[in-house]
Amino acid sequence: MIGYLVEQELRYLPPAEIPVATPLTMIQVDPADPAFNDPTRFVGPVYEQQAADRLAKKKGWTFKRDGGSWCRVVPSPYPRRVLEIEPIAWLADHETVVICAGGGGIPTLPPAHPSGEIIGVEAVIDKDFASGHPIRSPDRPSGRDRLARWHRRPHERRCRYERSV
Numbered sequence: 001m002i003g004y005l006v007e008q009e010l011r012y013l014p015p016a017e018i019p020v021a022t023p024l025t026m027i028q029v030d031p032a033d034p035a036f037n038d039p040t041r042f043v044g045p046v047y048e049q050q051a052a053d054r055l056a057k058k059k060g061w062t063f064k065r066d067g068g069s070w071c072r073v074v075p076s077p078y079p080r081r082v083l084e085i086e087p088i089a090w091l092a093d094h095e096t097v098v099i100c101a102g103g104g105g106i107p108t109l110p111p112a113h114p115s116g117e118i119i120g121v122e123a124v125i126d127k128d129f130a131s132g133h134p135i136r137s138p139d140r141p142s143g144r145d146r147l148a149r150w151h152r153r154p155h156e157r158r159c160r161y162e163r164s165v
Contacts, residue, residue: 002127003102010097020097026083026118027105027125033077041076041124042066075123079130083108083118101130 003022010020039062047055052063052070063070082088082101091098104125108118 001103003099006099006102010099018095018097020099021091022099022102023084023087023091025088025100025102025105025130026108027079027101027130028081028083028108028110029077029121029123029125030080031109031121033075035075035077035123039073039075040064041074042071043074043124044072046071076126077107077123079105079125082130101125101127103127104130 007020007022042064046066046069047063049070052072055061055072056063061072062074064073065071079101082105084100088098088100104127107121107123107125109121111117112119
C-alpha cells in the first residue's frame with residue numbers, strides 16, 4: 001500500500017515519458033534471527049486481556065501490553081536478501097523509477113525444501129533497513145551512482161546513503 005501511494009505521487013513529478021514501477025518485494029530473513037525469540041512489533045487491533053489470552057491459546061499468537069489493552073506482536077527480523085533484486089535492477093537499468101520494499105517488503109524464509117518453495121513468515125520488516133538492500137545487494141554492484149534526485153538532469157543532486165545497524 002505504501003508503494004502504491006508513493007507511486008501515485010511520483011507519477012506527477014518526473015516527465016510523463018519516465019516510467020514508474022512498484023514491484024512486490026519479497027525479503028528473505030534469517031530464521032535464527034533473535035527477533036523471533038522476542039516479538040516486539042505491534043500489529044492488528046487491541047484486545048482485553050481475556051480475549052488476548054483466548055487468541056494466544058487458539059492461534060499461538062504472542063500478545064504484549066499496549067497501554068491498558070493487549071495487542072498481538074510479531075518479530076521484526078533484519079532483512080537479509082531482496083529476492084527480486086534482478087528484476088528491480090533490470091527496471092532501473094532501463095530508466096524506470098523503481099519503488100521497492102514498500103512498508104519493509106514481504107518477509108520470507110530461505111527455502112527449506114529442495115523444491116525451492118518460498119515460505120512467507122508472519123513478521124514485520126523495518127522499512128528503513130529493507131529499503132537499503134536493493135542498492136547494496138551482494139548479487140549486484142553498489143548502484144550508488146544511480147541514487148540521486150533528478151537523475152541525469154542538469155540539476156541532479158546525489159543522495160547520501162548511510163546505513164546504521
